[in-house]
Amino acid sequence: MAEKSDVIFVGNKPPMSYVLAIITAFSQSNLKETTLKARGQAITTAVDVAEITRSRFLKDLKVTKIAIGTAEMPPREGENRSRMVSTIEITLSKA
Numbered sequence: 001m002a003e004k005s006d007v008i009f010v011g012n013k014p015p016m017s018y019v020l021a022i023i024t025a026f027s028q029s030n031l032k033e034t035t036l037k038a039r040g041q042a043i044t045t046a047v048d049v050a051e052i053t054r055s056r057f058l059k060d061l062k063v064t065k066i067a068i069g070t071a072e073m074p075p076r077e078g079e080n081r082s083r084m085v086s087t088i089e090i091t092l093s094k095a
Helices: 015-028 042-057
Strands: 005-009 033-039 061-073 083-094
Touching (some): 042 083
Antiparallel strands (some): 033 083
């Protein structure tokens, strides 16, 4: 990749926290794109964040790439098998 790509990991915070992170990333630097990454139940939050940012705040923002997959997570304490967790990466680019 020629230009720097900023990555925002989506977790348990409210969606507006991540929307603010995207707006800040695009306004403070000359970024061309940023990527939202989420796993498991945070996937719905990541999709909401992308749509809120595009529709309400940065009208020239476009979703250029969506990658879905599965990650193997180590077993939790008391479990004996690893588990599979869904993942998503949403790349947003400024026109």
